[in-house]
Amino acid sequence: MLDPASRTAQPIPNIVQLAQGTALAHAHDHDHAHSTTGVSGPLSTRGVESADHNPDLCGDDGAVFTKNPLEQLGRASHPLVAGTKVHLLTFGCQMNKYDSAMVAGLLDEKGAAFVEDPEQAQVLIMNTCSVRGHAEDRVYNRLHVLKERKRREPGFVLAVMGCMAQKEGELIAKKFPWVDLIVGTRMLDEFPRLLERVREGARTPLLAIEQKPDVYFGETVARRENKYTAYLTITRGCNKRCTYCVVPYTRGPEVSRAIDDVVAEARRLVADGVMEIMLLGQTIDTYGYDLKNDTNLSKLLRALHPLEGLKRIRFITSHPEECREDLFTTMAELGDKVMPFIHMPPQSGSDRMLRRMKRGYKRQRYMEVVRAARKACPEVEFCGDWIVGFCSETDEDFEQSVSLMEEVRFQNSYVFKYSVREGTPAQKLDDDIPESVKKERHARLLGLQEQISLEKNLARVGNIEEVLVESPSKVEGKLSGRTRTHLMVHFSGGAEHIGTLQNVKITGATPLSLQGELV
Numbered sequence: 001m002l003d004p005a006s007r008t009a010q011p012i013p014n015i016v017q018l019a020q021g022t023a024l025a026h027a028h029d030h031d032h033a034h035s036t037t038g039v040s041g042p043l044s045t046r047g048v049e050s051a052d053h054n055p056d057l058c059g060d061d062g063a064v065f066t067k068n069p070l071e072q073l074g075r076a077s078h079p080l081v082a083g084t085k086v087h088l089l090t091f092g093c094q095m096n097k098y099d100s101a102m103v104a105g106l107l108d109e110k111g112a113a114f115v116e117d118p119e120q121a122q123v124l125i126m127n128t129c130s131v132r133g134h135a136e137d138r139v140y141n142r143l144h145v146l147k148e149r150k151r152r153e154p155g156f157v158l159a160v161m162g163c164m165a166q167k168e169g170e171l172i173a174k175k176f177p178w179v180d181l182i183v184g185t186r187m188l189d190e191f192p193r194l195l196e197r198v199r200e201g202a203r204t205p206l207l208a209i210e211q212k213p214d215v216y217f218g219e220t221v222a223r224r225e226n227k228y229t230a231y232l233t234i235t236r237g238c239n240k241r242c243t244y245c246v247v248p249y250t251r252g253p254e255v256s257r258a259i260d261d262v263v264a265e266a267r268r269l270v271a272d273g274v275m276e277i278m279l280l281g282q283t284i285d286t287y288g289y290d291l292k293n294d295t296n297l298s299k300l301l302r303a304l305h306p307l308e309g310l311k312r313i314r315f316i317t318s319h320p321e322e323c324r325e326d327l328f329t330t331m332a333e334l335g336d337k338v339m340p341f342i343h344m345p346p347q348s349g350s351d352r353m354l355r356r357m358k359r360g361y362k363r364q365r366y367m368e369v370v371r372a373a374r375k376a377c378p379e380v381e382f383c384g385d386w387i388v389g390f391c392s393e394t395d396e397d398f399e400q401s402v403s404l405m406e407e408v409r410f411q412n413s414y415v416f417k418y419s420v421r422e423g424t425p426a427q428k429l430d431d432d433i434p435e436s437v438k439k440e441r442h443a444r445l446l447g448l449q450e451q452i453s454l455e456k457n458l459a460r461v462g463n464i465e466e467v468l469v470e471s472p473s474k475v476e477g478k479l480s481g482r483t484r485t486h487l488m489v490h491f492s493g494g495a496e497h498i499g500t501l502q503n504v505k506i507t508g509a510t511p512l513s514l515q516g517e518l519v
């Protein structure tokens with residue numbers, strides 16, 4: 001993180017800004033966890049890479065603010081994006097990967113050429129994450145390094161988009177005036193137009209961080225990391241206020257996408273070769289509540305299920321307070337396509353900690369949801385996110401997390417050491433757990449999950465599992481795919497198997513993955 005003092009140390013550049021208050025600044029915690037699975041790995045499509053508040057008028061330090069730079073500057077008149085070499089680097093969660101794919105799709109439509117090597121790029125875009133300080137620091141470090149390149153190549157365009165742009169946009173503009181374009185989470189659909197403005201010579205940094213009420217979900221075929229699987233965002237933002245979390249401040253209130261729109265995008269994806277869709281939402285169970293027309297996740301699953309060519313549907317992230325039994329009934333009924341996997345973060349097993357985190361449920365509720373899901377769909381597996389070392393967490397509180405992990409026996413978990421995020425309610429609490437204790441608890445919970453994962457995976461040896469074959473494996477000569485419960489399987493096969501569903505006999509297991517052979 002930048003030193004707060006640096007906020008005023010730099011002269012402000014000319015800033016044109018979309019206004020309307022955003023003051024502060026989590027896709028879900030799994031974004032930064034030390035995972036016991038490879039669920040969130042690096043995204044690498046050609047040139048699309050993943051690394052793992054304002055008043056309306058005048059700023060207090062001389063910045064020029066306008067409501068909307070596009071209104072002020074007029075529409076772009078030249079197709080300055082066509083042929084431009086672009087490299088897009090993504091930090092953070094699946095939601096960010098989706099946003100990157102969406103922006104890449106929009107630029108693709110305008111004729112941009114994506115390049116693998118950032119050095120070859122005329123436009124370098126960083127899609128940023130604010131969930132943890134580490135992710136922010138990595139972006140700030142890169143911005144420092146890129147100053148020299150900007151000096152060498154004046155025509156090189158540097159853009160920052162996503163959560164950090166939303167939360168820290170003004171600061172980035174002041175501290176890194178060599179950044180050309182800063183685009184917040186609800187202005188991403190304007191990216192190509194804004195880029196055109198920059199390439200036409202608009203004064204930079206161009207800051208676009210308005211929290212527009214009309215949320216764009218994407219109407220183009222996104223550039224994806226995998227030909228056969230795709231993310232599809234169905235809600236943006238979050239209405240919860242978990243005390244440690246920045247998402248409500250970086251992504252705004254929850255907005256759902258109409259069922260027809262979701263189905264239409266799913267159709268486009270399937271027509272483009274997609275077999276598996278992962279529906280994304282911060283609290284996926286509240287999908288449709290804001291539409292006020294009885295839309296809900298179960299109805300959406302029923303609407304997607306008949307799509308020919310669509311083989312698998314998944315959804316993340318579930319919230320223990322919001323998960324309803326009808327969802328499990330629907331999952332059981334549509335079990336040929338709706339996959340039996342629920343990512344539902346407990347965060348802690350201690351009621352006292354859950355209260356301090358303002359999670360809105362108790363441990364007993366979490367277990368009721370797990371039991372109800374397992375009763376309706378015996379095949380279902382759970383993934384958990386955990387925070388260790390949250391403010392005032394005692395040994396006894398931590399042991400409650402250990403015992404919840406043992407009781408549920410998650411397929412896999414993401415475990416995080418708590419660190420305060422600026423602007424969150426928990427900033428007012430005392431971050432009083434020593435780093436050494438956080439490390440110890442982190443290692444212990446991860447170790448326990450590793451042991452449980454290995455035991456569960458070994459129990460699958462001898463099973464025949466349905467696997468969607470996604471790509472060649474990192475293990476030479478092998479293929480990789482995922483089981484119905486999203487476990488990675490490596491097995492021998494030919495290129496003709498990629499993009500098909502295959503039955504694989506499980507022959508071996510590690511905590512992270514399975515090995516098998518085609519049957």
Ligand code: SF4
Nearest residue numbers: 238240242245247282
């Ligand atoms: S439910 Fe809580 S942790 Fe998840 S995005 Fe919303 S505020 Fe953040």
